[in-house]
Amino acid sequence: MTGLAGTRRLTRLALRRDRVQLPVWLAALTLLEYGSAVSIVEGYADPAERTAFVVTSANNAALLAFNGLVSGDSVGATIASQVLLIMLVGAAAMSTLTVVRHTRQNEETGRAELIGSAPVGRHAPLTAALIVAAGANLVLGVLAALALVACGLPAGGSAASGVAVAGTGIAFAALAAIAAQLTSGARAANGLAAAAIGAAFLLRGVGDATGDVRGVRVDPGWASDLSPIGWAQRIRPYDGDHWIVLLPLLALTAAAAAAAFALAARRDLGAGLLADRPGPPRAGRGLRSPLGLAWRLQRGVLLGWVVAVVVVAAGMGGVGDAVGDVVASSDAVADAIGRLGGGGSPVDAYFAAVLSLVGVAVAGYAVQALQRLRTEEGGPLEPVLATATGRPRWLAGHLLIAAAGVVLLLAVAGATTGLVYAAATGGNWHLTGTLTAAALVRAPAALVLAGFAVAAFGLLPRLVTAITWAVFAACLLLGQIGQLLNLPAAVLDASPFSHVPAAPVAPVTAAPLVVLTVVAAALTATGFAAFRRRDIG
Template sequence: MTVSRSRSSSVTGVSHQLRLVARLDRVRLPLWVLGLGGTIAVSALAVPPLYDTPEKVAGYARVVGTSPVSHLMSGRQAGIDSLGGIVANEISQFAQLGVCLMVAFLVVRHTRAEEESGRAELLRSTVLGRHAATVAGLAYGVLAAVLIAAVTTVSMLSVGLPVAGSLTYGAGLALLGVVHTAVTLVAVQLSSTARGALGLAGAVIALGYVVRGVGAVQDNALVWASPFGWAQRMDAFGGEQWWPALLLLAATALLLAASGWLMTRRDFGGGVLAARPGRATARRGLATPFGLSARLRRGTALGWAVGLTLLGALYGAVVPSIPELVESNPEMADVVGAAAGGEALVDAFLAYIFLFMAVVSCGFAVSAVLRLRTEEEAGRAELVLGTPVHRSAWLGATAAFTFLVTAVLTVLMGAGLAVGYALGSGDWDHLTGHVGGQVAYLPGTLVVGAVAVALHGAVPRAGALAWALLAYVAVQVMLGELLGLPDWVEAVSPYSHLAEVPRESWEAWPSLALVVVAAALTAAGIAGFRRRDIASG
């Protein structure tokens, strides 16, 4: 009887923990569902009109279905010679990576981050069971993944795609999210910090994605070494098979068992992997606010640098195949507003890729700035500001480091795209032009980052609005033409005021104006930060 009570008490309070999570994320979860799910839905709705004839479908299957770059990015989608297969292939990269990253962020936020801040210890001092937070995190991650999968399935059904294929794709997407929820729970037990747990979970996501891509390119059994491959081999829209779902469920069960076992072998608040001891004396650079900001964000900056450079190289390798793809479906040229052929078509697609990658880099700018909120709530900001460091220097140094790294990321994206394009086409004469084309969009990225600075400085609780602006800009970039947004709505995006390089000639005055706007927003944020109270959690 004692053993039975012990087992039952380990999950005592799960329902209360879930209600607390729902209360804390009453805005965050809907934003994820609207942002990620909405983008998937609009993308699914936008694809069918582009492939409304058998000839266009066949052309897509011939070009994209045999492209090594497409296989690397999206795997080998079943039924690629059908409309359902095309829709699944077009949304897979964004949907699969998106759902995995979403559950990682959400689960870490309500498990490891709560322990790191000390709030979980307060809850554990009540009747909350040892595994209650883990079980609540699992349930929350599963719920989020199922919501995204439901939105995706309904979107597919709404455009008339087969029911079996739509349900199979949605189930695979949900199970992929569930697996990575369990992966994140293991990472939470291994690392003693939220950043470390996110890093481990993100590394597993990246590894699985790359392994599936390499296996798809080589068309061998390597795809079976990745959960991404298992979800895709459920063959939605291509002779559906459900037995790979058993692999996803089995992996989830094993990972959850490992998470529970690891939790019993670590101290509360600590991780299985011991933290590396620091230096006996600090480096001289840490004596400055800029040096401290760089030290806190160097790992994140390095990860973004590697990821965005590779992303640029992948997109650059795709560009040479664009003319052949558009030749089989001239309406695709209308999406980017170019003639169906010639150099103008390539320039139009390059402009779209430059803009898309610029928007992606905004993610680093916003996250780097809003991390200051975590520093405040954890009490670490007060320790720094208790020294001779001025508030203006503290926030200004973070803004300066963020903008500097954002500029470096922009150059790296352009360089990656240039190299990928050169390798794909054999033309090495456009390296400088491609880097310059990417840099032309940097002022827009700086404005988005400056909005995050202004919000954190003046109204820190409204920091999520910076993410909302990023989500809007992403939707406007990818689907603005299809949505037919009014001019005044499009004008909210800073990128709408820039020339579409290389399709259009670069203009100095709009770029300079956006830089001035970014500087003004940054100054407003610093001024607001000097006047408000410091959050202490």
């Protein structure tokens, strides 16, 4: 039997397991790219306005760090500078989660040991995971290119953009394969992979922000050369289409994949190459309650989200100083920001729009945190319930941590955005409190998604992951491109975030927040009642 025996069947099994998750990822990223491209095509139809916008972007370090590399003032180049970075990060996240799910998670849950009792080669599971991730990225690359062609852009540049997205995703899939060999848990492996994406993003951001500006083109600094995301940007779609830049991505993919296979051959099944630290012989007082246990399990995820929110919020606050120039460059852009932010002054509308995005993103934290419920049910839950701990107390512990995390992350986002904006403008320190309160207004809507996750866990535990992430993706898309595409109000109202007052532009009224809180409570109660009545496992 060879080391790859059974790869074909494991690939089919992995595709069956991901028959919902991967299509959701592909559809969400493709629609996000298409909607963003359409808004730019419509917003910058006038060449003079487009050039003014590109010059503003090229000369603002914060915009370069968080939007992407500026490479020309054509319609295609403008879209690439605003959209390509999002697609690269999205492809990387999809790839890392997919690889870890079909490697380290299978070992952690015992599936790999069961599969290993059949005639399956040692390298077959890792090979199947990489095949699935690579195939998903190739499909994403094709869809991304077709979405841009549908916007009327040249096929050559669209193909270069799609290849950049696919190449980046495949490279990070190989890096995730290494992370899966180093750790003994799926959460730790996902954490290492996420750290790699974050480091690549930050290095690219530093390189772009410190690059040389030459009119409507930016040559990034040396830090960008250390980042796979920076390499992908240098393909420069619609500005030369430098295909040669794919060689470093291919080399990284080959080297990382080879390293992953070599490491897999040197470790025991279920073990990681990084030794786990032994815990204390006795549990602390904090672990003597379901709430303490939930905090111990969730604190790493929350800390990672706090760091990410601080970085993103700092970028949003820094960009706020340039909003006036960006709005002045195009009436269509001013109208788009007004629709997303609910009107008002350009700066207030901008902050309302970005805080709405933060609110949806923080709901993603709640969904991720509550996915731990299903993970625990497949493992240590039964021994916990064999003690004096009842189901409601155990479930309430995880829910309280998730809800408190939502409030904390929103407060951190608002405060960081206000502080950075005040520092950039040399005043307006009063906006820190205003933006903190405006961010917290989004909490009830985020808690609706948390309540939905609990209800799905109680009613449909086998489908909870797919259902909750699909609903989250729908809310994200409706919030970001629904207004720009002029979707019917009935469709937009399906998202709880469409009912949140657009603070700091609109006055905050209690009625919608109370209704959202009641809906969240009803969904949560439904989940508690269903969980008490169904079987475990």
